[in-house]
Amino acid sequence: MRNSFAEALYREATENPNIYIVVADISPVGNMASFREEYPNRFINVGVAEQSMIGICAGLALKGCQPFAYTIATFSLYRPFEFVRDDLCYQNLPVTVVGMGAGVIYSDHGGTHHTMEDIAIAGAVPNMQIVAPCDPAEVAEATRWCARQRGGPVYLRIGKSGEPILTKDAEPWQFGKLRCLRRGSDVAILTYGVISKMAVDLADRFAEQGKSVSVYSCHTVKPLDRAGIVAALQRHKHVIVIEEHVPQGGLAPQTKQIAWDIQATCRLDTFTLKDEFIHNNGRHADLLAAHGLSLDAIAHGVGLS
Amino acid sequence: MNSRSNAFDARLAQERCRRYRRRILDMSQRVAALHIGSAYSCTEIVDCMFNVLMRRNADGSSPDTFLMSKGHGCMIQYVILEEHGILSRADLDAYCTPEGRLGVHPDYGNPGITAATGSLGHGLSMSCGMALAERARNEPGTIYAVLSDGEVQEGSTWEAVLMASSLGLENIVAAIDNNNFQSLGRTSDTHPSFYPLGDKFRAFGWEVAEVNGHDSAAIFEAIAARQGGKPFMLVAKTVKGKGVSYMENVPIWHYRSPSREEYVQAIGELEAAR
Numbered sequence A: 001m002r003n004s005f006a007e008a009l010y011r012e013a014t015e016n017p018n019i020y021i022v023v024a025d026i027s028p029v030g031n032m033a034s035f036r037e038e039y040p041n042r043f044i045n046v047g048v049a050e051q052s053m054i055g056i057c058a059g060l061a062l063k064g065c066q067p068f069a070y071t072i073a074t075f076s077l078y079r080p081f082e083f084v085r086d087d088l089c090y091q092n093l094p095v096t097v098v099g100m101g102a103g104v105i106y107s108d109h110g111g112t113h114h115t116m117e118d119i120a121i122a123g124a125v126p127n128m129q130i131v132a133p134c135d136p137a138e139v140a141e142a143t144r145w146c147a148r149q150r151g152g153p154v155y156l157r158i159g160k161s162g163e164p165i166l167t168k169d170a171e172p173w174q175f176g177k178l179r180c181l182r183r184g185s186d187v188a189i190l191t192y193g194v195i196s197k198m199a200v201d202l203a204d205r206f207a208e209q210g211k212s213v214s215v216y217s218c219h220t221v222k223p224l225d226r227a228g229i230v231a232a233l234q235r236h237k238h239v240i241v242i243e244e245h246v247p248q249g250g251l252a253p254q255t256k257q258i259a260w261d262i263q264a265t266c267r268l269d270t271f272t273l274k275d276e277f278i279h280n281n282g283r284h285a286d287l288l289a290a291h292g293l294s295l296d297a298i299a300h301g302v303g304l305s
Numbered sequence B: 001m002n003s004r005s006n007a008f009d010a011r012l013a014q015e016r017c018r019r020y021r022r023r024i025l026d027m028s029q030r031v032a033a034l035h036i037g038s039a040y041s042c043t044e045i046v047d048c049m050f051n052v053l054m055r056r057n058a059d060g061s062s063p064d065t066f067l068m069s070k071g072h073g074c075m076i077q078y079v080i081l082e083e084h085g086i087l088s089r090a091d092l093d094a095y096c097t098p099e100g101r102l103g104v105h106p107d108y109g110n111p112g113i114t115a116a117t118g119s120l121g122h123g124l125s126m127s128c129g130m131a132l133a134e135r136a137r138n139e140p141g142t143i144y145a146v147l148s149d150g151e152v153q154e155g156s157t158w159e160a161v162l163m164a165s166s167l168g169l170e171n172i173v174a175a176i177d178n179n180n181f182q183s184l185g186r187t188s189d190t191h192p193s194f195y196p197l198g199d200k201f202r203a204f205g206w207e208v209a210e211v212n213g214h215d216s217a218a219i220f221e222a223i224a225a226r227q228g229g230k231p232f233m234l235v236a237k238t239v240k241g242k243g244v245s246y247m248e249n250v251p252i253w254h255y256r257s258p259s260r261e262e263y264v265q266a267i268g269e270l271e272a273a274r
Helices: A002-015 A032-038 A050-062 A073-078 A081-090 A118-123 A136-148 A196-208 A226-235 A251-261 A284-290 A295-301 B010-028 B036-041 B043-053 B071-083 B089-093 B123-135 B155-166 B198-203 B216-224 B260-272
Strands: A019-023 A043-045 A066-072 A096-100 A129-131 A154-157 A179-182 A187-191 A213-217 A220-222 A238-242 A267-271 B065-068 B143-148 B172-178 B207-212 B232-237
Touching: A002 A019, A002 A032, A002 A096, A002 A136, A019 A032, A019 A050, A032 A043, A050 A066, A050 A073, A050 A081, A050 B123, A050 B155, A066 A073, A066 A136, A073 A081, A073 A096, A073 A118, A081 B123, A118 A129, A118 A154, A118 A220, A129 A136, A136 A154, A179 A196, A187 A196, A187 A226, A187 A251, A196 A213, A196 A238, A196 A295, A213 A226, A226 A251, A238 A251, A251 A267, A267 A295, B010 B036, B010 B043, B010 B071, B010 B216, B010 B260, B036 B043, B036 B071, B043 B065, B043 B071, B043 B143, B043 B172, B043 B216, B065 B071, B065 B123, B071 B089, B071 B143, B123 B143, B123 B155, B123 B172, B198 B207, B198 B232, B207 B216, B216 B232
Parallel strands: A019 A043, A019 A066, A066 A096, A096 A154, A129 A154, A187 A213, A187 A238, A238 A267, B065 B143, B143 B172, B172 B232, B207 B232
Antiparallel strands: A129 A220, A179 A213
């Protein structure tokens, strides 16, 4: 995903001299290196100084530029949070804060590198928009959108590397709208971000048992496509939410709230990280599994044998 | 558009500063409290930047930018913006009222306000971003920023100090309103190693000048004489509450309004100093 982000941003930057990227001591992968070589005046490395990264982006945006702040998610959102809130959200500036390797992707780096509550934290602040693409192609779409929007700040939550393409047959990407990756009639799975692959795999398991399954990429987590969620709840007998985020403040509780509001009659199951830090130094999948987010555990939880 | 700085005139500067202090004093009688001491300590600095150093286009706008990083000193900014017709008398009269748009700290979106700086330690990073954006222009504007000394305790200020130097942002002209006071007392008591300040900025690659922050001519000359090639820091020695004897160096006047009697005395002192 980070390569896809770098590629899309580089392309945008070649066309728009107002695009800047302000990074905090992170290696320039993929086309980020091209950006740095070709536009050295618009590639700013602040070093290990994330407050300054956000403040500089704010200053650039106050002068009409279109800046991106880029580093590992914990350091792009948590470390400079008050700068994100005051400089970007309060002033409503079109700055994209890229949270790379969000969730527990930096699995064996420990809890200091895990971003388990970022949706809740970013989503709590007025004006903040949140986009969490499900695959590298969606990252490219979202990056293009971020580079061209002037509405306000965006938290762009992306993975790292090696994510498969899930959107080959999907409908076109549109900011603020659920994106149907696969359309069915019995079960709907709502998800976003890197864990979307697990949702697609779960859909395959359902299909093996003769169930018709919809899978939605809820890439725009804020503003959430309420109408899209309502439709999913009304059109399916069984709705499942899978997200790599703590139980509070993410897609799962919002979907439950909407279901309550409309008195939905479908079965609703949600699978999230637990409200606990993870002390496990395994791979990404091991950490997810430690909190019940594995294909087998979810399949069992939704009644698949 | 041709833009140019105003000529410096010491007598005019003194008269403007007296007028600004008087206007703030008048406003103090409408509200329960305001940051009067913090505005008085940086009156000459802000006046010199805004009225003399910042270049002006024929229509009164400026290619340069003023940013009040010590947002709590914004009363002085408000009264100057009023004089320039950027804020109205009605705006200032409605200060801190539900009908008004001006509050205790400068709010982005209000006329003449570059950024929302109620939280300290933000202004210099934003100045770096602005200066970067300006550098891409044919005739880069200068970013004038005023920091408090307490604000220099914020780690984020030092991130920005390092960045401005590393990026060679010579179009940043910052000043520290070095009144040696913060809310809880003397800055030098909070941090005995706070001083010397100038050496700290020099060590970080800034050009530094140290002046009496109530001497408008000294402020003007120090900034006008800067060498360039580096960001510039004016360490301006000031007196909190400058101009009114009972406010000077008394911490309670960080955020307080004078009583009617105190107001009358203050007016008398300001007028006597003409």
